[in-house]
Amino acid sequence: MSKVAQELRLQLAKTLTTSGHLRTQPWRDAVESVPRHEFLRGGFFERIDGNGPTAWSPITPKTPRWLERCYEDESLVTQIAGTIVPGDLRGEIMRAPTSSSTMPGLVVRMWEDLRVEDDSRVLEIGTGTGYSTALGCHRLGDERVTSVEVDAGVSGCAGTALAQCDYYPHLIVGDGLLGYPDGAPYDSVIATCGLVSIPLAWVEQTRPGGTVLATLGGWMYSSELARLTVHEGGTASGRLLGGQVSFMLARPQSPPPLGILPDLDQGDEEPAKLAPDVLDDWETRFVAQLAASGTQRITLDRDGSTEHVFLDVEAGAWAALRQNGGQWLVRQGGSARVWDDIQGHVTRWRQAGAPHLDRFEITVTPDSQTISWPA
Structure with a gap:
């Protein structure tokens, strides 16, 4: 070998x-000198794509092409659910990866x-x-x-x-x-x-x-x-x-559990200035996070339509967006106006010319961390 x-x-x-x-x-x-395969002797997991939740199957040194796979330029999951390694498993597992090469x-x-x-x-x-x-x-x-x-x-x-x-x-x-x-x-x-x-x-x-x-x-x-x-x-x-x-x-620094969702029907709906699909773009989503750092994003199927929900569990704030015809509507509740903060920050970034992320500056002090785009 x-x-x-x-x-x-x-x-x-x-x-x-x-x-x-x-x-x-x-x-x-x-x-050229460090043998990556020696660090993968315990095997790794291969993702099995399907229509349901992501499944993972173990790949071990006895699996065909194990050695070749070790030297491909890809990340290899080596632990699932905090404790499970490839040698522990026969078949597939549907849990989240927790360590990788x-x-x-x-x-x-x-x-x-x-x-x-x-x-x-x-x-x-x-x-x-x-x-x-x-x-x-x-x-x-x-x-x-x-x-x-x-x-x-x-x-x-x-x-x-x-x-x-x-x-x-x-x-x-x-x-x-x-x-x-x-x-x-x-x-x-x-x-x-x-x-x-x-x-x-x-x-x-x-x-x-x-x-x-x-x-x-x-x-x-x-x-x-x-x-x-x-x-x-x-x-x-x-x-x-x-x-x-x-x-x-x-x-x-992982996000907290979502817990029980708030009553997403409370509050009045109003037109949203931005549609939630703007956050499908990597850079736009990064900018949105700067305005709502504690927010998680999920989608829910309710009453035959898809709602985009933004939750800040620790702050107790939320926003829910749904499409009505060609218009997006938003409801917001809790201690902050989550979607107002997001769309306001994204709009200001766009007005500045939407500078790419490699122009953003970071400052860390004993009291705070700030990330901003150039003026």
Whole structure:
């Protein structure tokens, strides 16, 4: 297998170079050297598409083309429902993924975007399978990489795979949103989980002039990679990098359960200035999240028609939109006017020329996080 795997690694590096994700020789050397399949010995899940809920089927080293699949540029789900791994299952499962091996193209793009130097000390949030961690170790050396994983079982499997490949970074089991202060200060922080807000701990644990690279989004699931430079005084600023990058949200920042829905028939209907399908666009949905960061979006079939419902569970606010002929109508209730906030923010963005997300600026202070488009 070693010769075949080596050829597959070389082909993967060539593919990632051609796509523009792999841009410098040190990271190409890492991709050509680190055996991704060793981090997928436990198998992964394949999505089974159908008319009902998404189902997942296990793929193991005994499955045909397992090795080849390990070196394709795709994300591979490695855990379902917080505990279930491929070896636990025969047949299919209809539960939500909770851990994965990120597509190599995104992994190396992020490492390249981090812009490390040979002597950089990096804090990685989200060890996962350990493949990304191994690339960091190959590039920087084991002693310069600290990786935090919230799931002890996932961290243990990653540690075994890393040791099998002769990499021995500092592996920490804990809440990655707290960073790891015992190893601070770091030159860079890189996160392989989605976020609603940048934890202040990461800024505090990064030296002034250092970099924080993470994916920012919201509970309507539009997100982008952000690169921030840390400043004196515990602040950081930077920009979104674009590319529609998404990760599973960090568990502590996942949306709350919807619970019992409010009475969506209360209140008066009025014409909506924007139709809810404007949020089918990735950039528009990201802008909407800035105005309603605690809002989740669902659709309901009621009285023979589809309603688009926006719920802020924690604030106790909601909006429900339905189409009547060619017109969209909205009802709103609770502590805030959710749809008014969304359509107002989207309208102002459009009036500014709808600048692309890679022009948006982020500022993090001890008191707040702001994301805005250029004036």
